[in-house]
Amino acid sequence: KAGVTQTPRYLIKTRGQQVTLSCSPISGHRSVSWYQQTPGQGLQFLFEYFSETQRNKGNFPGRFSGRQFSNSRSEMNVSTLELGDSALYLCASSLGSSEPQHFGDGTRLSIL
């Protein structure tokens, strides 16, 4: 079956703009989590959605938001982009809590 699909793969934005990233989970997976990965901070948890509800949230400012649709697809939005938001954004889906996560290949976001 198809894996986790993230679009776009690469994105270049400028400071102050906003961006929306998309994630299509594995069919049947209702949990979708988002992560930010940077060389300095490593892999940091952003938030998790389950059945359209945000279940957990990491320590990120309110500029970072997300949502999940009834078909489990998820979007992540970052407003008022800053240079420090340049990162690889990873999405992962799973059947539920404590289950292995399946990751997409990420969206590489560069802020100029």
Place this chain on the structure above:
Amino acid sequence: SQQGEEDPQALSIQEGENATMNCSYKTSINNLQWYRQNSGRGLVHLILIRSNEREKHSGRLRVTLDTSKKSSSLLITASRAADTASYFCATDSTLTFGKGTMLLVSP
């Protein structure tokens, strides 16, 4: 947060040698998972070990868990150049990761 911390940060070995990576965590867990990440790609799940298990095998991978010491180790036997990647551990549901161990296997 139940963050896993991997050790060492980097490991360089020759093909055929064994590689051992360690993970420490801070609070009680239900399970611990190991992942691999190739450069520029997403993470790939390798193995999950539950808190009531002490050791688990999968192919050339062997994972141990010591809940009394809050630590786990991942052993890759007879390493190959294709094992070159970063390896992460994570605990429980809301997975938080350490910065990983970067493994380089030279031919």
